[in-house]
Amino acid sequence: MVLFLIGLGILLLGGFVYGKYCERVFGPDDRETPAVKLADGVDYVGMKKWRNQLIELLNIAGTGPILGPIQGILFGPIAFLTIPIGCVLAGSLHDYFVGMISMRNDGAQVPKLVTRYLGNGTNKVYNIIIWILMLLTGVVFIYTPGDLIVNDVLGMDIHGNVIWIVYACILLYYILATLFPIDTIIGRIYPIFGGFLIVSALGVLVGVLMDGGASLHPITEGGLISVHPTGQSFIPVFFITVACGIMSGFHGSQATLISRTVMDEREGRQTFYNMMLAEGFIAMVWAAGAMVLFNRSAAVDTSATLMVGLISKEFMGKIGGLIAIVGVIVLPITSGDTAFRSLRLMIAEQFKIDQQKKIKRVFLSIVIFIPAAAILYYAKSNSEGFATLWRYFGFANQLVAVFALLMVSTYLKGNGKNYFISLLPGMFYTFIVSSYIFHDPKLGLNFDGRLGLEGYTGSYLVGLVFALLFAWFVAYSAKKRKDMILD
Incomplete structure (x- = not known):
């Protein structure tokens, strides 16, 4: 319990101090923001600060900050330190500078x-990766909430025909959210969903505190x-597994989306x-809730998705647990629709497709959703389909973050500002993604295995080389x- 409380202290106090420092490094001023200067009633729409904050939180908080930590806590109580430190020094910094x-x-x-900031050649590589990530994110966030709805709310078999009806409903919502102006659906109903998110998190927190730390020990x-x-x-596996709770490349696409609705740089x-x-x-x-429950039941092999329902009901009862589950269902849905919106804007921006005309938005959305539906069908129809999808999603997510930190570091150095604050986390995550992909025998190159090396010996060396190349x-x-x- 002490380590958990220390971690919360690092997150709150460290975040306040370091956040102020990052703001001072960037230097927000009185210039007109895009929401004011380029208002178009579709994507450039000025909204109130509290609404922007809630929408940003819901956009970035998919199932990652829940499913990731549930799996990450299996590495031990170290998660209670690495999550807040990484969030303060890397994740929050990444989101702030990309948005600004x-x-x-x-x-x-x-x-x-x-x-x-990095050149057209780098952008060609980045575009392939980010478009794939946005597409995979949208698909993952159809699959995950769909299964939760059928299993935990309807109490039905996730392999039956009903699951396809639920998937279709979620996909239809995504289409509507992608086509309508950002304040029509997202700006109006997301604050309501924010209440579910906050209630579920606070409910689990109260349950952990009432446990008194009796079950907060290594699993x-x-x-x-x-x-x-x-x-x-x-x-490197922990930092790939707990991606969204520490740092996520996906967040960059959401920060740039909200950068079009913020009316004052100081916000x-x-x-x-x-x-x-x-x-x-x-x-x-x-993570704390999972550690308590894992220790109570010794169910270390329970799937992360199933653990969501178990944790919710354990700490909040049947009714409160249902509210928490609804919150977890809402998380990926609110991230999935903005993932597709971001993908539409990226493609439109790249090929200079006017998005003020509805017919062009419809056409581009159809182009996006056809491959999404195909990937979803593959993931659900094959026994290893979703596992493969999730591995590609997780790795691509962190690789995208590396590109964003590369851009941020270049921007800060070019403007004569302290670029080490983004350079160091950028080098660290370059090491993480490089050593992970070179070592992994399924998704990656199985580098150590092919050379007959023990553990990550060779992959760590490769990761170090790539980290130096980043700098x-x-x-x-x-x-x-x-x-x-x-500037």
């Missing part, structure tokens, strides 16, 4: 920012870092940085494109 740099560039999506053998039940290595810290802190809080609470590329890009970088 986008605001300074007329609400441009990340691909356009990458082109400006498996070990101390601060426990022996994972399946033998996975803490580095940026509360809207971007602090909302990621709130997601870190959600991750901490569900070199920041210096190279800042020098080469200095005229394009200056």
Whole structure:
């Protein structure tokens, strides 16, 4: 319990202090924001600060900050330190600077920012990765809430015909949310969903505090870092597993979306940085709830999705548990629709497709949803389909974050500001994604296995090389494109 409370203290106090510092480094001023300067009634729509904050939180808080920590706590109580420290130094910083740099560039999506600050060649690689991530995110956030609705709300078989009806309903909502102006659906109903999210997190927190820490101890053998039940290595697997609770590349696409609705640059810290802190809080609470329940039942092999319902009902009873489950269902739905909206805007921006005309929005949306439906069908129809989908989603998510931190570091260095605050987490996550993909025998290259090396020996060395290349590329890009970088 002490470690959990220390972690919450780091998240709150550290986030306040470091958030203020990040704001000072960026330097928000009185210039007109895109919401004011480019108002079009569709995507550039000024909204109140509290509404922007809630929408940003709901946009970024999919199932990641819940399912990820539930799985990540199996690595031991170290999660209660790594989640808040990583959230303060990396995740919140990532969301804040991406959102604010986008605001300074007329609400441009990340691909356009990458082109400006890192060059067209880098953008071609990035575009492929981010478009795939947005598509996979949308599909994952149809699959996950659909299964929760059928299993936990309707009490029916997730492999029956009903699941396809539920998937179709969610997809239809996504189509509507993608086509209508941002304040028609998202701006009006998301604040209501925010209440479900907050209630579920607070309910689990109260349950953990009432437990008194009796069950907050390592689930498996070990101390601060426990022996994972399946033998996975803490580095790099933990930081891929608990992606959204610490840092997520997907958030960049959502921050740039909200950068078009913020009416004052000084609202940026509360809207971007602090909302990621709130997601870190959600991750901490569900990690603690999972640790308590795992220790009570020793069900270390229980699936993360099933654990959501068990934790909710354990701490909040049947009615409160149902509210919590509804909150968890809402999370991915509210992230999925904005993922598709972001993908539409990215493609439109890349190919200069006017989005003020409804017919063009309809056509582009159809282009997006056809492959999404095909991937969903594959994931549900094959025994290993969703596992494969989730692995690609998780890796792509962190790789996208590396590109965003590369862009942020180049921007800060080119403007003569303290770029080390983004350079260091960027180098760290470059090491993480590189060593992970080189080592993984299923998704990756099985580098160590092919060379007959023990553990991650070879993959760690490769990760170190790529981390150094990250630092070199920041210096190279800042020098080469200095005229394009200056505000």
